[in-house]
Amino acid sequence: MDLETLRFATFGQLDQAVTDWSTMVSNLAVLQVDARDDLKAKADKADWSGDNANVTKGFVDKTVREFDDAHQQAKSLWNILKDTRNELKACQGQLNEALERGAAKNLRVATTSGGGFTVTAGIAYTDPPLGPTVPASSEAERDVNALRGELQRILDKATEIDHTGSVALRALADQAALGFAGAEYKDRDSAAHAIKEADELAAIAKKDPEDLTVREFDKLNAGLKKMSGDELFSARFAEKLKAQGTLDFWAGLNTPGGPHELREARGDQYDDLQKNLSLTLATASHSDSSGMTQWKHEMVELGSQPISKNSGTVGFQVMSNLMRWGNYDNSFLNDYGNELIKTEKERTDNGRHGTWNTPAPMDPTLNRTGSDSGMDPMTGFMKALSSSPDAATEFFNDTFLTKDEDHEFKEGTDSDKKMGRRELSNFDYLFEERDWPKDYTDKGEDSISGRNAMALALEAATTGHLAGEIPAADLPAHNANQARLMESLTASISDDPERLTGHGYMSDSIGQIASEYLPDIHRATTEASENNTSVPKLFPISGHIANLEHTDVTRLLVSLGQNPEGYAAVEVGQKSYMASLMDYHLNPNLPDDQKYPHSTEETIKEISRRSGEVGGTLAIGRQEAVLGEANEADSDFEHAVNQKKGIASGVIGTGIGIGTSFIASPAVGAATGGVAGTVTGAVLEQLFKDSEPENLKEAGKTVGELWEDSTEKNTELARIAADGAGRTHKNPEIEQFAEWTRAGTRDGFNDASTAGQKMANDLETDIPT
Numbered sequence: 206m207d208l209e210t211l212r213f214a215t216f217g218q219l220d221q222a223v224t225d226w227s228t229m230v231s232n233l234a235v236l237q238v239d240a241r242d243d244l245k246a247k248a249d250k251a252d253w254s255g256d257n258a259n260v261t262k263g264f265v266d267k268t269v270r271e272f273d274d275a276h277q278q279a280k281s282l283w284n285i286l287k288d289t290r291n292e293l294k295a296c297q298g299q300l301n302e303a304l305e306r307g308a309a310k311n312l313r314v315a316t317t318s319g320g321g322f323t324v325t326a327g328i329a330y331t332d333p334p335l336g337p338t339v340p341a342s343s344e345a346e347r348d349v350n351a352l353r354g355e356l357q358r359i360l361d362k363a364t365e366i367d368h369t370g371s372v373a374l375r376a377l378a379d380q381a382a383l384g385f386a387g388a389e390y391k392d393r394d395s396a397a398h399a400i401k402e403a404d405e406l407a408a409i410a411k412k413d414p415e416d417l418t419v420r421e422f423d424k425l426n427a428g429l430k431k432m433s434g435d436e437l438f439s440a441r442f443a444e445k446l447k448a449q450g451t452l453d454f455w456a457g458l459n460t461p462g463g464p465h466e467l468r469e470a471r472g473d474q475y476d477d478l479q480k481n482l483s484l485t486l487a488t489a490s491h492s493d494s495s496g497m498t499q500w501k502h503e504m505v506e507l508g509s510q511p512i513s514k515n516s517g518t519v520g521f522q523v524m525s526n527l528m529r530w531g532n533y534d535n536s537f538l539n540d541y542g543n544e545l546i547k548t549e550k551e552r553t554d555n556g557r558h559g560t561w562n563t564p565a566p567m568d569p570t571l572n573r574t575g576s577d578s579g580m581d582p583m584t585g586f587m588k589a590l591s592s593s594p595d596a597a598t599e600f601f602n603d604t605f606l607t608k609d610e611d612h613e614f615k616e617g618t619d620s621d622k623k624m625g626r627r628e629l630s631n632f633d634y635l636f637e638e639r640d641w642p643k644d645y646t647d648k649g650e651d652s653i654s655g656r657n658a659m660a661l662a663l664e665a666a667t668t669g670h671l672a673g674e675i676p677a678a679d680l681p682a683h684n685a686n687q688a689r690l691m692e693s694l695t696a697s698i699s700d701d702p703e704r705l706t707g708h709g710y711m712s713d714s715i716g717q718i719a720s721e722y723l724p725d726i727h728r729a730t731t732e733a734s735e736n737n738t739s740v741p742k743l744f745p746i747s748g749h750i751a752n753l754e755h756t757d758v759t760r761l762l763v764s765l766g767q768n769p770e771g772y773a774a775v776e777v778g779q780k781s782y783m784a785s786l787m788d789y790h791l792n793p794n795l796p797d798d799q800k801y802p803h804s805t806e807e808t809i810k811e812i813s814r815r816s817g818e819v820g821g822t823l824a825i826g827r828q829e830a831v832l833g834e835a836n837e838a839d840s841d842f843e844h845a846v847n848q849k850k851g852i853a854s855g856v857i858g859t860g861i862g863i864g865t866s867f868i869a870s871p872a873v874g875a876a877t878g879g880v881a882g883t884v885t886g887a888v889l890e891q892l893f894k895d896s897e898p899e900n901l902k903e904a905g906k907t908v909g910e911l912w913e914d915s916t917e918k919n920t921e922l923a924r925i926a927a928d929g930a931g932r933t934h935k936n937p938e939i940e941q942f943a944e945w946t947r948a949g950t951r952d953g954f955n956d957a958s959t960a961g962q963k964m965a966n967d968l969e970t971d972i973p974t
Contacts, residue, residue, distance in 0.1 A: 206364040207320030208356065211297055212304070219290045226283035233279050282374060285396050289370030296363040303359065307352045310345075314356070324353040369397035373437065399438040402428055407445035414457035414464045422471050422478075429481035433531075439488035444496030448503035452523045455482070456512050459569040475573040480530050487531025487592075501537045508541065508582075509548040518569060521545055522561070525585030526571040532671075533589050538596035545586060546605060546631060555612040556605075556629075559640030575647035577654040583635070587658035590665060591673075597666035598686045605634040614638060632693055635659055636704065653710050660711035667691050667718045676721065682748025683722070691722050691751040699757035702764045702967060705771075712764075712771025719765060720778025722751055726762075727815045729753040730956070743790070743801045743811060759822055759960040763968075766826020767835065773845035776823055780892050783816040784885040784926040791930040805938050810949035813923040817916075817953020818960070824915035825961045825972055828908055833969035839911075843896040850893050884929035888922050912954075912973035920950040 304314060313325045326345035373396035406428045409421045432438040446454065457463055459475070468475075489497055507520035524541075552560040561581040572579025579585065590597035606612050606629045616627035629638065636659065644652040661672035667690050669683065670676050683691075694715070698705045705715060719726065724744040731740050732755050765771035790801055790808050801808050830837040895918060923946035931939035961972045 206360055206367055208322045208360060209316050211300055211360065211363050214297055216290060216294060223287045223290055226279065226286055229279050285370060285373050289366055292366045293363060296359055300359050303352060303355050310348050312348060312352050324349045369400065372400055373397055396437055399432065399435050400441050402432055403438045403441035404445060407442050410446050410454045411450055417464060417467055419467060419470045422467060426474060426478045426481060429485050433481055433484035434488055436488060436492065439485045440492035440494055440497050443486055443489040443500050448500050448507055452507060452512050452520050455527060456518060456523050456569055459571055461567050479573045483527045483530040486527055487533045490534040490537045505540050505544050508544050521548060521582035522580060523571055525582035526579040528585045528589035532592045535593055535596040538589060538593055539599060542586060542600045545582060555610060556634060556638055557613060559642055561642045577644045577646065577652040581642050581644060581655055584655045584658050587662040591661035592671050594665040594669050594671065597662050598690065601630065601632040601666045601690055602686050603631050605629040605631045632690060636697055656708050657710050660714035663694065664714040664718055668721050672714060685749045688749040688751040692753060695753050695757045695761050698764055699760040702760055705764045706767055709768040712768035713774060716765050716771035716774030719761065719775050723778060723782045725751040725753055726758050729755050729758045730815055730818050739802050742799060755960065756963060760964055762819060762822040763826040763961060763964055766823040767830040769841045769845035772823055772827055772842050773849055776846055777849040779816060779819045780888050780922055781885050783812060783923065784888040786812050787926040787930040788884040791934045791936055793934055806945050809927050809942060809945040813946045813949025814953040816923060817919050817950035818956040820915060820919040821954035821957025822961060824912060825957065828911045829968050829970050832908060846896040847893055884926060884933060887929045888926045891922060891925055908971050908973055916954050920947050923950050
């Protein structure tokens with residue numbers, strides 16, 4: 206910025222822009238409140254079902270978030286614009302003050318061509334100058350130099366303010382091609398700092414890793430940790446580093462012949478850098494700026510290519526290890542996943558053999574967490590999908606192989622080998638057919654990371670929320686693609702339970718999935734015909750139904766029951782669901798069109814029976830683990846149940862079909878003992894109490910004793926649930942609830958025994974009758 210431009214600048218148009226944006230922010234704030242407190246509040250209270258539960262309601266939720274983002278982005282733009290205007294006005298004031306002080310000392314400032322200026326001494330400051338120039342004294346020379354330096358500093362500052370303000374405004378506006386970015390910046394300085402920091406750290410990462418100093422490593426690691434969630438910073442960093450530079454940096458840092466001194470000094474912090482870099486790139490992936498659009502395109506293109514000449518490592522292997530943390534953009538994940546699958550098909554000859562072999566001594570250690578070497582790019586990609594539910598759902602439902610492609614996966618069991626080729630989805634291939642490469646931890650033990658990451662991704666894909674998180678109250682109901690994936694998962698485990706029991710570490714995720722499809726599971730146990738309209742009312746489902754077979758459900762629950770974490774996830778979810786169902790159906794305010802069209806006795810017996818069958822089926826799996834070859838400790842199951850304390854309320858969400866206005870009614874009277882606050886809470890408190898170590902009986906029970914113990918516990922919990930709901934809603938038949946829940950639970954355990962007989966050949970222990 207030159208002197209005359211700043212000195213004579215008028216800020217009328219900028220003032221008007223600031224005023225207009227202030228009005229925009231105020232108007233959007235009103236719309237934001239209306240959208241959240243009116244539109245969303247009504248949507249949350251509405252009784253959604255079918256497509257409305259996952260399409261319309263999801264659209265409402267997305268619209269509300271867009272209003273939030275629009276207000277936030279407008280506020281940030283206003284803050285930056287206002288701050289830039291104010292700082293430029295301040296610079297103008299400082300410039301004029303300096304000129305006035307110079308004039309008082311007979312210092313003359315004149316502009317030159319090209320935007321420069323000169324400062325001379327010895328004449329009065331007039332325009333045009335009067336009289337001859339008098340040679341300056343040493344004191345006057347000092348004044349000239351001082352004024353020249355002050356004016357230049359003011360102009361430099363104004364130039365920086367103008368430039369960084371412009372860059373920040375453009376960068377913020379460019380973050381989203383459609384919709385709004387929602388980035389938050391309180392002033393120009395914070396936005397300018399993000400851009401400057403990104404440029405400095407990108408310059409460090411672009412260096413040859415051999416030349417990277419410990420100090421630079423620390424600056425990079427600390428900077429990424431601090432700024433990884435900043436949208437302007439992350440996008441600018443990735444744009445400056447570029448896709449190839451990203452691969453070069455991480456691969457070069459981890460090559461066995463790489464920076465030895467740095468590895469000696471900071472090797473124990475490589476895992477932190479991997480995480481911080483992953484989080485930064487995840488944030489950057491949501492930017493739609495031209496630079497990030499190019500970065501994402503190039504990264505997908507580089508995925509199947511060697512990272513350097515004569516290297517056996519390809520881009521996917523490097524980048525997937527920088528995707529283990531953070532929420533990556535869905536569109537980028539879809540493009541990346543499609544190209545990764547294409548590469549996998551090429552390298553495995555359409556699934557005929559494995560690929561991404563066990564790492565050799567001279568291969569780079571691309572994953573620094575110690576859980577695996579990082580050579581299989583599918584592992585890191587699965588971790589990315591576990592944090593991006595929508596992308597995960599789409600990926601697993603996509604086609605891996607069609608019937609027309611050249612492959613050897615057959616359908617049917619025709620002994621004459623005339624079976625036709627089957628079509629495989631990505632789920633079919635990964636869960637059933639893929640040869641997962643042998644890998645090891647940093648301690649030399651067999652790694653479980655690959656399939657475990659897949660289970661986490663499946664959890665996100667079927668439930669619609671991040672793996673490992675409690676379902677939110679406003680989580681949309683299951684959509685068609687999620688339900689279809691649940692159907693495939695259940696049928697696959699039923700077809701070959703070893704797919705789960707042989708990899709028991711997946712059971713925590715699969716168990717969580719099952720707990721969020723309990724209405725679908727209950728409907729399957731009734732084996733009701735499609736014309737039976739009463740069962741859907743007994744077990745309401747808001748979104749799309751997962752059509753499950755009774756036999757498949759039984760085999761799934763028995764398989765989950767053999768793992769403490771899987772058992773606990775479903776057991777806690779089931780007891781919570783049962784209590785909420787009692788509360789729901791005994792509520793006299795339930796609309797007539799939603800009521801189960803049978804007596805209170807039949808309602809309580811049927812809820813208890815289906816809950817009993819689920820509990821009994823889990824008990825079969827548990828006894829198989831305790832008394833069979835696995836020889837699990839029975840106390841491990843109770844400990845796992847007790848670990849669910851504090852998160853059990855999250856099992857009941859909108860996705861399982863009960864309207865939020867009819868669950869968690871405040872419980873009263875003796876049912877709660879003055880401790881738990883809801884009917885569900887009373888049941889779970891008793892469940893956790895029974896699972897505390899001091900309340901466990903000694904091990905060594907027989908099959909019959911284990912079965913009877915489970916029956917008694919389930920009967921008591923059903924009684925507490927019914928009694929609590931009856932007292933809360935002042936039901937006149939409450940005195941008979943204990944007998945009804947006892948009869949229903951007993952019938953349910955008998956049903957579990959009958960259904961379990963079909964699995965008898967797969968189990969080591971006897972199934973009680």
